[in-house]
Amino acid sequence: MSTPPSASFVSYQDAGVDIGAADALVERLKAHAASTRRPGWLGGLGGFGGLFEIPPGYRQPVLVSGTDGVGTKLILARRLDGHDRIGIDLVAMCVNDVLAQGAEPLFFLDYFATGRLDPAIAERVVAGIADGCRQAGAALIGGETAEMPDMYAEGDYDLAGFCVGVAEKESLIDGSRIRPGNALLGIASSGPHSNGYSLIRRILDDSGASLDSDCGGTRLADALMAPTRIYARPLLDLMREVPVHGIAHITGGGLSDNIPRMLPADCQAVLSASRWPEPPVFSWLRNTGPVSIAEMRRTFNCGLGLVIAVAAKSTDQAIARLQASGEAAWLVGEVKDRGDGAAIEIHD
Numbered sequence: 001m002s003t004p005p006s007a008s009f010v011s012y013q014d015a016g017v018d019i020g021a022a023d024a025l026v027e028r029l030k031a032h033a034a035s036t037r038r039p040g041w042l043g044g045l046g047g048f049g050g051l052f053e054i055p056p057g058y059r060q061p062v063l064v065s066g067t068d069g070v071g072t073k074l075i076l077a078r079r080l081d082g083h084d085r086i087g088i089d090l091v092a093m094c095v096n097d098v099l100a101q102g103a104e105p106l107f108f109l110d111y112f113a114t115g116r117l118d119p120a121i122a123e124r125v126v127a128g129i130a131d132g133c134r135q136a137g138a139a140l141i142g143g144e145t146a147e148m149p150d151m152y153a154e155g156d157y158d159l160a161g162f163c164v165g166v167a168e169k170e171s172l173i174d175g176s177r178i179r180p181g182n183a184l185l186g187i188a189s190s191g192p193h194s195n196g197y198s199l200i201r202r203i204l205d206d207s208g209a210s211l212d213s214d215c216g217g218t219r220l221a222d223a224l225m226a227p228t229r230i231y232a233r234p235l236l237d238l239m240r241e242v243p244v245h246g247i248a249h250i251t252g253g254g255l256s257d258n259i260p261r262m263l264p265a266d267c268q269a270v271l272s273a274s275r276w277p278e279p280p281v282f283s284w285l286r287n288t289g290p291v292s293i294a295e296m297r298r299t300f301n302c303g304l305g306l307v308i309a310v311a312a313k314s315t316d317q318a319i320a321r322l323q324a325s326g327e328a329a330w331l332v333g334e335v336k337d338r339g340d341g342a343a344i345e346i347h348d
Contacts, residue, residue, distance in 0.1 A: 032123075032130035033140045040106060041139040050141030052107045052164075060169035064103035067162045068093035068251075072197040076225060078155060080211065083121050085227045086159070087128025088135070089194045092228035093251065094163035095136040096306070099235050100247040100262070102173030103165030105136045110143035111160040115152035117145065125159070128227075136232040138163060175262040175309075177245040182335040183315045184259075184269060186276050187234075188328035189305035191226040192285075195252045196299045200224060203289050216280025223281040229305050234325035238308075242318045246309035250301035257298060259307050260343035263335070269307075269344045271333035279303045297346060309335060 042051035054061050070077075070089045077086040087110075095105045110129050112122055122145060133140045152158070167173075192200060204211070211221035238244065246262035259269045282303060286296050296302055310318050315331055322329040 032127050036108075036130050036133040036138065036140040038106075038137060038139045041141060043141075047142070050107065050109060052139065052141055054166055055106075058166065058168055061166050062103075062169045062172060064098050064101045064165045064167055064172075065163065066094045066097035066165075067160065068097065069158070069160045070194040071252075072201060073194050073225075074158065075201060076197065076221075078157075080221055080225060082225050083124040084128050085225065087125050087130070088132040088227035088230070090159050090161040091129055091132025091136055091138070091163070092230045093194050094161045095132075095138060095165075095230055095232055096228070096249045097251070098163050098165040099231055100173070100249045100306075101165075101167065102171055102239060102244070102247070103167040104236055105138040105163055105165045105232055107139045107141045107164055108133050108136075109141065109162045111146070111162075112143065112157060113146040113148060113152070113159075114157035115147070115149055115154065117147045118155075121157070125157075129161070132227075132230060135230045136163075137236075138165075138232075171239075173239075173244055173247055175246040175264060177243075178262065178264055178267055178309045178335055179245070180267060180335050180337045181312055182245055182309045183312045183331055184271060184333040184335065185308050185310060185315065185318055185322075186271075186304035186330050186332035187231065187306040187308070187322060188229075188276075189250070189279070189301045189303055190229040191223055191279065191281050192300055193228040193251070193305060195254070195301070199289075199291070199299055200285065203285060203291075207288050209288060215284050218280070220281075220284070223284075231306055231327070234322055234327050235306070237325055238318060238321050241321055242310055242314045244308055244310055244318075248307045250304055250307065254299050255297045255302055255304065255307075255346060256294075256344060262307075262309065263343060266338050267343075268336045268338040268341050269333060270336050271307075271344070271346045273302075273346055273348050275332045276303055276330045293348070304332065307332065 040053050040055050213220045215223040248259045248262045250258045319329045
């Protein structure tokens, strides 16, 4: 069927999707991806699938995968022009989950969705993702940029990340080796990480607090936007030296919900909150809210990004190894017989 000469053609760009800008962005991102190259990485961006081979030396390799986003921390990132660092959060949330199973992160993929593509902002976000991948020792092997007019408000974007790691089958960490008497070690967080930001924003709105105000010697905005800590290198070093029986990544659900996830059904975690310092940002949230202690512990990490279970005799060695890797770590509790009690008790 022919088109009349007078007809006016409509294009995809007229509908709000600029394929040319997306193609140009991919070219700009290739250098960021290349900076994350590691053994096993095959090829670069631009194919229909990312390629990666399992490193040699594994007898029974098990692939461990994780996916996550950064939640409404994105709203603060846009408000504070924090596009450069939010990608680190994205990588951390996925990588730390994979680590909790005892796996070495291998590669990462990202998904960036927006109503109208701003190549400069998208590149800043992906540069942060590449930074996070370098910290984690994972290769950025692909991703997707989706421009969807009318789906997002002007300036909005959303992120999702996907990480795959590998572990020897016999070395997987699933909590089955946890026993009563095991020590519970806490590893410091860098702040709220990427959880609880709907409550954080509610507290900010209700209190009218300035993001430029002081928070324990740090600007409040910086305390709230500190990127999620990536624990890959120190945890992998630790696991080479000390048998780790369980790892809980303290994400959504806070201390109260995440620590029980690593425990056998007959075990109970008993923590003493006096054994680790409360970072100023959590004191500010608790007092400004105000937020009850119970709600703080079921929403936030309260200063502990990971909680790990080791044999009591390994406590000093494990803490020393973590401190040598630059991590602040403390003996925060122990594992007990659960009996008829709750899966977790946290004493003040």
